[in-house]
Structures are given as C-alpha cells and as structure tokens.
Amino acid sequence: MTTDYDEGKFKQLLATLNQAYDTFKKKYGYINQAVNARLFDRDDRYPLIASLELEELDENDSSKVVFVKSDAFKKPTIRPKKHLHQVMSAVEALNVSLSEGRGVDLNLMSSVYPDVSEDMMISELGETVMIDVERYIDDKTVHYVTKDKFLSGDVLAKRDCINSLIEDGDTQADWERYLELILSVVPEPVVLSDIDFSIGSSWIPSNVVSQWVFSELLDEKLVCILKKLNHY
Structure with missing residues (x-):
C-alpha cells in the first residue's frame, strides 16, 4: 500500500x-435533521457537510429514517491507499515509484521489490538513476534522481x-563519469555574433x-561637449 x-x-x-x-450530534442531533438542515x-458548503452522513432505515422501525457516519469518518476517500503489486526487477520498481509521483523513492521501491537491498537495486539500475549532485554537495546526503532529470x-x-x-x-561515486555525462549536454557558450538584435530593441537598456x-559614432570632442551640456 502507498499514500x-x-x-x-x-x-x-x-x-x-x-x-x-459526536459532540455536535449529542448536542444538536443529526446534521441532516430538518432543523439543522434549515440552519445550514x-x-x-452545506452539501459537503451533509455528505458526512448517510441516510438509512432504522433496523427496529423500517418507517423511521436514521443517519450514520459516512466513510469520511473511517478512511481516506479523496486519496485512498493504493495496493501495489510486487514486481520482479529494479526497473519495474522504479517505474512504480515514478508513476506514484514519488521520484526515486527507495523505500517505496523496496516495498514492491522485496528481499533486495537498496544497494543491490541501485547496482541493478546502473545509470538509470544518478546521485543528485546539488543536494549531495549541500549536505553530503545521497538522494537519487532519474538520469533524465540529472541531465x-x-x-x-x-x-x-x-x-x-x-x-x-x-x-561517493565515479564523478569523472558524471562529468562526462553532464558535459555531453552542456550547451556551447553564446557569443555576440549568435545574438540577433537591432538598435532600439526593447530588451537593450537605453x-x-x-x-x-x-563611443562609436561621435568624435571625442563632441562627446565631451555633450557630456558637459548634459551636466547642466
């Protein structure tokens, strides 16, 4: 199971x-009683509040209606527990974790791929998962991400x-290999000749x-004069 x-x-x-x-019911009666229904x-949000009770016939008097607690008082109804089936490989366990929105959650993966240690799972996954280098360098704790996220x-x-x-x-890891992988996706530096612009482009500060x-169009003497005039 997972939540x-x-x-x-x-x-x-x-x-x-x-x-x-229970306190409300003892003091005021059922939420769906006529008097309470009028007040609510x-x-x-009354429809939501009213849904907390289910209408049933009284076991002792079939002509009488009573109310009982709904499942909202007993278990999760919006995000219920999910029953996950055991898998036969680390890759399948990883897919389960990802499909649950948990990322590389080794605890969850161990629950569906039992009798295999976390180290064995990581070894089996190979470069499918990588250490989160930014988190590792911050606090020296090992957390894994998928290779796609790493790159x-x-x-x-x-x-x-x-x-x-x-x-x-x-x-902690073969960082030379990590560097090799990350360099394969590092973009080439953008040089001035690669930038398409024109004088007056809105993104260029005035x-x-x-x-x-x-500097390019006016001679030095004129520049000095204009600077002096701008001063006044």
Whole structure:
C-alpha cells in the first residue's frame, strides 16, 4: 500500500473529526435533521457537510429514517491507499515509484521489490538513476534522481558541483563519469555574433545604446561637449 500524505497526521485529524461530530450530534442531533438542515441551508458548503452522513432505515422501525457516519469518518476517500503489486526487477520498481509521483523513492521501491537491498537495486539500475549532485554537495546526503532529470535543469551548476567533488577527492561515486555525462549536454557558450538584435530593441537598456552611440559614432570632442551640456 502507498499514500502521498502523512498517515499519522491523517489519523490524528480523523480522530478530531469524529470527536467534533459526536459532540455536535449529542448536542444538536443529526446534521441532516430538518432543523439543522434549515440552519445550514445558506452555507454554500452545506452539501459537503451533509455528505458526512448517510441516510438509512432504522433496523427496529423500517418507517423511521436514521443517519450514520459516512466513510469520511473511517478512511481516506479523496486519496485512498493504493495496493501495489510486487514486481520482479529494479526497473519495474522504479517505474512504480515514478508513476506514484514519488521520484526515486527507495523505500517505496523496496516495498514492491522485496528481499533486495537498496544497494543491490541501485547496482541493478546502473545509470538509470544518478546521485543528485546539488543536494549531495549541500549536505553530503545521497538522494537519487532519474538520469533524465540529472541531465536537465541547470547543467552548468551541476558541472561546477561535480568539478568541486573531483577536486576534493570525493569517492561517493565515479564523478569523472558524471562529468562526462553532464558535459555531453552542456550547451556551447553564446557569443555576440549568435545574438540577433537591432538598435532600439526593447530588451537593450537605453543607457547601453547611448554609450555605444557616444563611443562609436561621435568624435571625442563632441562627446565631451555633450557630456558637459548634459551636466547642466
């Protein structure tokens, strides 16, 4: 089973909900009783509140309607637990983790691919997963990301992180291989000749244009005169 929320926190809130409902019911009766329904009628959330109770016939008197707690008091209804089947390979376990939106979650992967240690899973996955170098250089804890994620984002920052680890002699991973992979996606530096622009382009600050005009189109004497006039 898996969830994408804190089960302990959910159980705590569920207990609070049950207690609040029991207190209300003891004091005012069912939420869906006519008198309460009239009071709640102007609340635009009343349909949601009313759904907390289910209508049933009284076991002792079939002509009498009673209300019982809905499943909302017993278990998650919006994001219920999912039953995950065991898999036969680390790649399948990774796919399960990714499909659940958990990234490379080794705990989840171990739950569907049991009897295999995390180290064995990482070894089996090979370069399918990589150490998150930015997190590792920040706090020296190992977290994994997919190779695609590793080779995307701010690759220049990742390159610098890897170079730093190589210089420090860190042995957590084959950083030379990491550097080789990251350099394969580092873009070529953009030079001025690659930039298509024209004088007056909105993204060029006006003071830059002014400086260029002064330096390239006007002679030094005129520049001095204009600067003096601009001073006044």
